[in-house]
Amino acid sequence: MNHLKRCFAVLVVCLLAYQTSESFAQESTLDVGLRIQKSASFYFENGVSVLYSDKRFFTDSLFLGFHFVSSRFGSALNSNAINQDTILFSAAWYWRKTKSIRPFGQLNTGYFRADYEEAVFDVLPNSALIISPELGIGYESKIPLKIAVSVGYNLTSGNGESGPGTLYPIFMQMTATWRVINP
């Protein structure tokens, strides 16, 4: 539930930011939306994404992001799948400025935690720092909608002897965001 509260707080911050968008320079942008993520042959983990590009630093090319995904909004919804949450901070570089189809590379870092619920499983690792590069393609429509699909690789996945077993290395994700500042 703490994660839900954090998500809600992020959304509130985004809305407030939208309300005060006049204070931002024209070139800075903020995109807010949903992230759908699936590990290869494993769980769906869905959540939210926030992407920011500042006019002073490679505007519309460099995007700094915050993402929260959880199996609670995916495979564990109404099932016995393990509840697991991931918080990511990212830096993404989008090529082909001004084009609608834009390849990008992204580097994520963050924190993963799985909830095994019972004390008997306390001997198992259930959390990890995340480092994951992504490569993908973004599509920017004429409306402030932006869609990005990518393939990523978790460098710190579990291997049965260390690391959480439900942290898989290869994942695919799709993010659909709406530009709420400087659309």
Added chain:
Amino acid sequence: MTKLHYLFFLVLLLSACDSTPNISDEFVDGDIVFDASIAHPENYLQSIANPNPTEQDAAKPVFIAIHGYSASTFEWDEFRAFSSGRTDYFISQVLLGGHGMTYDDFKQASWKTWQGLIKAEYDRLLAAGYANINFVGSSTGGALLIELLASGYFDNKIAPRHVFLVDPIIIPSSKMLSIMPIVGPVLGYAVSDNTTAEDRYWYHFRPQETLRELLDVTVRVRKQLEDGITLPAGTTMKVYKSIKDPTADPVSAVLIYKGIKTSAGRTIDVEMVDSDLHVFTRLALRSGTDQGDVANQLRTFSDIVSRGLN
């Protein structure tokens, strides 16, 4: 890229797809070494050893022992040795379908083929009159047993009394298995890190087709667990899981615990074992085992028998 480059990569891809390993006669993969239960099933299967049990024998527990992917009946030989001299229960060591024979036999078998011989032995025992049947399954044997429970195989039959799972695999430790459908056709096969002695009982070469079957059955069972599985009335389950395991990720035990309930709605039993071995009950042919490993094995065998006799 020139046409020559394309041609080179096409030849490389096709040659990889057509790769056939160089199989030694010393391997179970070859044409000479076979699982011993094929030539002498009466030494392994209770239904063959005694198809006409007395009423007294028919009431005794039978433990059907199921080995894992690419293994053989050897995996449970130590349980039979542990039980030597016991007359109050029987052991039936099932060779999974497609296993214990040639590389090509293994390559062509699906997970349903693997599972088929478990059903065959169970049904033969029931037909012979055995009424107290239990399972002990290791690794993929555990996943295959869970699949039988989830798919309703025991509906309208005498259900197993107890199901014991040793290092069952739901989540593989090597997550590369998850991309086998993509990389498998290029790889052709994987090479195991067996010792020379183990090569007589475990496949040295693992065809990518079988690895994809392994992925299929583990994903299927994971989803069955996510949906929830209820054991037949009167059936219990206990999972014994190494806390470190290079083959079956220990988190597999969490998924089984969350996914299976008894008919009364209770949780199953789980014991996390202080071991870093996969199928820690098999110590034969391993190097570097210690007294702790032996103690784990004996304690688990004793617990299985004790629970099975109750």
